[in-house]
Amino acid sequence: MLLIVGGGVAAYKALELTRLLRKAGVAVRPILTAAGAQFVTPLSLAALAEDKVYADLFSLTDEAEMGHIELSRSADLVVVAPATADLMAKAANGLANDLASTALLATDKPVLMAPAMNVRMWQAAATRRNLAALMADGVRFVGPDEGAMACGEFGPGRLAEPPAILQAILALLAGGARPLVGKRAIVTAGPTAEAIDPVRMITNRSSGKQGYAIAGALAALGADVTLVSGPTALPAPPGVRRVDVESARDMLAACEAALPADIAVCVAAVADWRPAAASGKKIKKSSTDVEPIALVENPDILATLSQAGRKRPKLVVGFAAETHDLEANAKAKLAKKGCDWIVANDVSVAGTMGGDDNAVAIVATSGVDRWDRASKAEVARRLAQRIADTFAK
Ligand code: CTP
Numbered sequence: 602m603l604l605i606v607g608g609g610v611a612a613y614k615a616l617e618l619t620r621l622l623r624k625a626g627v628a629v630r631p632i633l634t635a636a637g638a639q640f641v642t643p644l645s646l647a648a649l650a651e652d653k654v655y656a657d658l659f660s661l662t663d664e665a666e667m668g669h670i671e672l673s674r675s676a677d678l679v680v681v682a683p684a685t686a687d688l689m690a691k692a693a694n695g696l697a698n699d700l701a702s703t704a705l706l707a708t709d710k711p712v713l714m715a716p717a718m719n720v721r722m723w724q725a726a727a728t729r730r731n732l733a734a735l736m737a738d739g740v741r742f743v744g745p746d747e748g749a750m751a752c753g754e755f756g757p758g759r760l761a762e763p764p765a766i767l768q769a770i771l772a773l774l775a776g777g778a779r780p781l782v783g784k785r786a787i788v789t790a791g792p793t794a795e796a797i798d799p800v801r802m803i804t805n806r807s808s809g810k811q812g813y814a815i816a817g818a819l820a821a822l823g824a825d826v827t828l829v830s831g832p833t834a835l836p837a838p839p840g841v842r843r844v845d846v847e848s849a850r851d852m853l854a855a856c857e858a859a860l861p862a863d864i865a866v867c868v869a870a871v872a873d874w875r876p877a878a879a880s881g882k883k884i885k886k887s888s889t890d891v892e893p894i895a896l897v898e899n900p901d902i903l904a905t906l907s908q909a910g911r912k913r914p915k916l917v918v919g920f921a922a923e924t925h926d927l928e929a930n931a932k933a934k935l936a937k938k939g940c941d942w943i944v945a946n947d948v949s950v951a952g953t954m955g956g957d958d959n960a961v962a963i964v965a966t967s968g969v970d971r972w973d974r975a976s977k978a979e980v981a982r983r984l985a986q987r988i989a990d991t992f993a994k
Pocket residue numbers: 789849867868869870871872873899900901902903904918919920921922934
């Protein structure tokens with residue numbers, strides 16, 4: 602996609618947006634306006650985009666490499682962030698006196714603008730008119746948010762947060778189509794925490810990143826998502842209903858309460874065992890009666906949902922973290938749990954647990970689909986798309 606970075610204090614957020622887009626596997630070709638270059642440097646933008654920054658309409662080198670008309674048409678989507686009052690005015694009126702406005706006039710692709718400006722400029726009659734004209738031309742908008750502004754005023758005009766712009770971009774890149782509208786999905790994520798006493802617990806190193814990314818990707822395709830999450834440090838993705846739980850038993854109860862559903866994706870690293878009886882009081886070091894902690898098995902949420910009879914979601918997906926014999930173990934797990942797919946996750950690679958990348962294979966009774974190592978966000982998008990394709994058949 603083409604990212605036009607306009608001038609404004611919020612331009613620094615375009616760098617974060619670029620980073621998030623690259624992490625999600627989206628190619629970013631930046632255009633930096635002259636005003637934008639007062640706030641972020643071409644070097645930072647190029648480094649994060651991993652591409653050259655285009656800035657000059659009359660650059661012979663750029664024209665030789667890629668003409669400006671071709672530049673605006675080679676991308677799937679044109680995003681303007683921050684979209685200043687000036688850029689909006691130019692685009693609304695068809696002005697084309699620099700590379701950014703020329704690209705906006707010449708493109709035949711969807712355009713998404715994330716406005717950012719002083720609240721009075723946003724509310725000015727001219728900006729209202731330009732906004733109405735752009736919307737009538739089919740331009741989409743994300744934000745602006747309301748809040749304190751760099752100029753000291755308060756109100757609408759803040760650039761939408763980069764994760765929200767990212768979601769809007771991913772939805773548009775998915776064709777703007779929302780194939781999962783009307784479908785209900787349950788996603789479990791994160792670790793569970795099993796109490797030993799009021800201050801101690803058994804838990805694990807799951808970060809929740811992959812599960813949260815899947816919840817966000819399903820929501821971006823229009824699904825109504827309930828994210829049942831163990832303790833994590835992550836914010837809920839936009840548009841997702843989050844239910845916080847601690848123990849495996851709470852997680853199961855929350856999943857059952859979220860039924861009926863069309864889709865269940867169990868990504869949580871559920872503790873297989875819990876202390877047979879959690880002590881109501883803190884166990885003291887001086888205690889004479891400290892005994893080995895007896896464990897009992899936790900309910901298997903994936904297996905329970907897979908075998909829920911009439912209430913079984915049409916598609917149940919489990920994860921398998923394996924260090925060896927990935928596909929053989931995943932096939933055995935598919936049969937044992939009774940789910941439809943297992944996303945087999947190779948955790949033998951250092952940095953996978955808690956890291957940003959994942960190497961997975963989708964194991965179904967119909968066969969195995971091996972995916973290249975990719976960011977967890979990209980794995981989530983591909984999985985959500987595969988789920989949507991399955992419902993489209
Ligand atoms: N899972 C679950 N409830 C449990 C245990 C696991 O829902 N009590 C789900 C996980 O969310 C994951 C899948 O089951 O989708 C695989 O979990 P895993 O722990 O790998 O499976 P186990 O049956 O525990 O097999 P093993 O530990 O022998 O690999």
